[in-house]
Amino acid sequence: MGKASVIPFGPQHPVLPEPLHLDLVVEDETVVDVLPQIGFVHRGLEKLVETRDYNQFIYVAERICGICAMGHSLGYAETVEAFMGVEVPARAEYLRVIWHELSRIHSHLLWLGLAADAFGFESMFMHCWRLRERVLDIFEKTTGGRVILSVVRVGGVNRDIEDSELKAICGVLDGITDEYQQIMDTLLTDMSVKNRTVGVGALTREQALELSMVGPFARASEVAYDVRSFGRGAYGALTDFQPITDAQGDCYARVKVRCEEVLQSIRIIKELSAKIPAGDISVKVKGSPEPGARAANVLEQPRGECYYYAQGNGTKFLERMRMRTPTSQNLAGMVEALKGCDLADVNMVILTIDPCISCTER
Amino acid sequence: MHLSTEFRILAASDVHADAAARKAEGWRYVQMLAVNNEDSVDVVYSYMKDGLLDNAVVEALPRDARLASITDVYLEAFVCENEIHDLFGIPFDGLAIDFLGNFYRLSTESPMTIISPEKLAEQEKQRKLAEKKAKAEAAKTAKAAGEAASATDAKADAAALDAEMEAKLAAMPPEKAAKVRAAMEAKVKKQAEDGRDA
Known part of the structure; x- marks a missing residue:
């Protein structure tokens, strides 16, 4: 073994869209220890519950992150609805899930493009983002926004999607499926991709459980945990939902799980579009949360389980709003996955974990 | 499997023993958070097993109190413990990865304990x-x-x-x-x- 050296990685690095700093302790080009550091863009958004009432805060929640915007507004609304005893209309539940799954597709395609770019597979990057544009077009048609959708409200949703429009969306998704299947097959069988990912940054199921990992990162290590399988809201209407898992736990497994999750989300949207009931899309929510009323909730974001906590104080302002994001939960797993890998593979390990620093730095 | 949520009260002195017991029983660590009161802080520990989201609440912790770190049991709690230290001023004894108050770059000490004019x-x-x-x-x-x-x-x-x-x-x-x-x-x-x- 050679002498140990510390190599700083980030916060500005070509492979990182957001600031994350790692102190990599390396011996002979092999990473032996890692110290992660975040906190470069902490915004203190949770403190804003003091100046934005519980209806206004939904717009703050969805601005936590541009990729997970829909999920954050949904998770926040569900938490407030829980302690205010609000019963959301069934149609609104379906619409929320349809938008949320579209959001997952857009997030995974964005990540896949970035990963392909890091592999040096630039044409793949272009194709992934071209497909993602079509999802963003659906957002624009149905909500008026491409990133910040502002469709969720406490008590339901702000907009409906006509049944004819839902059919059109399913048609677009059919088109995406055909093209995406070709991209996925190419990516998962490509030799250069396999050379960079197979056996790299592997974590066993035991390690994943030990470190309480969540999301595709955990599922790639055979941990079959997905919040959607609790069947809450419209997820309960699905005939069969099984979390997508893989047993290898390496970078390739993480790529594969995310790739398959795109197709799973498309299936969910198509099934719910066929089953969506008619009816109201929101109920009026009156009053303020009782003093001390509180609720905790989890939601499956594209990167994994996100925890939401809200507490009332008798006024229209909340006493506390808290979000624990999947990346925050996966930092310890990331450190473990990096240990033992080559210095040249660090970027690949980080990319396949898909950290979202913007969410973590609320 | 359905999701259910529970809240229970936990004494500050039992935090570490409770975490160790949860770990031994196969519970997954979910998160930690703090809630600011007028002259104290509440800390909530969340664990999950078989669809039960269990939230243990340490109520009315004095501002100068210290808590035992659970990072020797659940290493992944280091993020939340450093965060609570920086934002609420509650120190943790035995923190496995301790940023000593430098986890976030803050211009104000313990900003979440300051009650805004609004x-x-x-x-x-x-x-x-x-x-x-x-x-x-x-x-x-x-x-x-x-x-x-x-x-x-x-x-x-x-x-x-x-x-x-x-x-x-x-x-x-x-x-x-x-x-x-x-x-x-x-x-x-x-x-x-x-x-x-x-």
């Missing part, structure tokens, strides 16, 4: 509203009590008058008493009819 104004507004409501309630109760008392007095006066009249009637010859009684009844009947017509 929140203070809202609290003051709520306090005044509560006071006003209490005063209105008290006035309403006093008025109701006063009305009840005056009604009782009126009833007592009427009873006294009746007793006096009965004594006078008893002193009269029976024929005269009967005539006076009939006249009084006719008067009462007429008053009642006038009241209905009105």
Whole structure:
């Protein structure tokens, strides 16, 4: 073994869209220890519950992150609805899930493009983002926004999607499926991709459980945990939902799980579009949360389980709003996955974990 | 499997033992958070197993209190413990990866414990509203009590008058008493009819 050296990685690095700093302790080009550091863009958004009432805060929640915007507004609304005893209309539940799954597709395609770019597979990057544009077009048609959708409200949703429009969306998704299947097959069988990912940054199921990992990162290590399988809201209407898992736990497994999750989300949207009931899309929510009323909730974001906590104080302002994001939960797993890998593979390990620093730095 | 959520109270001294017990039973660590009160902090520990989201609440922790770190049991808690230290000022003993207050770049110490002017104004507004409501309630109760008392007095006066009249009637010859009684009844009947017509 050679002498140990510390190599700083980030916060500005070509492979990182957001600031994350790692102190990599390396011996002979092999990473032996890692110290992660975040906190470069902490915004203190949770403190804003003091100046934005519980209806206004939904717009703050969805601005936590541009990729997970829909999920954050949904998770926040569900938490407030829980302690205010609000019963959301069934149609609104379906619409929320349809938008949320579209959001997952857009997030995974964005990540896949970035990963392909890091592999040096630039044409793949272009194709992934071209497909993602079509999802963003659906957002624009149905909500008026491409990133910040502002469709969720406490008590339901702000907009409906006509049944004819839902059919059109399913048609677009059919088109995406055909093209995406070709991209996925190419990516998962490509030799250069396999050379960079197979056996790299592997974590066993035991390690994943030990470190309480969540999301595709955990599922790639055979941990079959997905919040959607609790069947809450419209997820309960699905005939069969099984979390997508893989047993290898390496970078390739993480790529594969995310790739398959795109197709799973498309299936969910198509099934719910066929089953969506008619009816109201929101109920009026009156009053303020009782003093001390509180609720905790989890939601499956594209990167994994996100925890939401809200507490009332008798006024229209909340006493506390808290979000624990999947990346925050996966930092310890990331450190473990990096240990033992080559210095040249660090970027690949980080990319396949898909950290979202913007969410973590609320 | 369905998701259910529970909250329970946990003593500050039991935090580490509780985490160790949870780990031994196969619970997954979910998160830690703090809630600022006027002169204390609540800390919530969340674990999950078989669809049960268990939230253990350490209530009213004094501002100068310390907590035992659970990072030797659940390493992944280092993010939340450093965050709570930086934002709420609660230190953790035995923190496995301790950033010593440098986890976030903050311009203000323990910013989440500072009650903003907006929140203070809202609290003051709520306090005044509560006071006003209490005063209105008290006035309403006093008025109701006063009305009840005056009604009782009126009833007592009427009873006294009746007793006096009965004594006078008893002193009269029976024929005269009967005539006076009939006249009084006719008067009462007429008053009642006038009241209905009105």
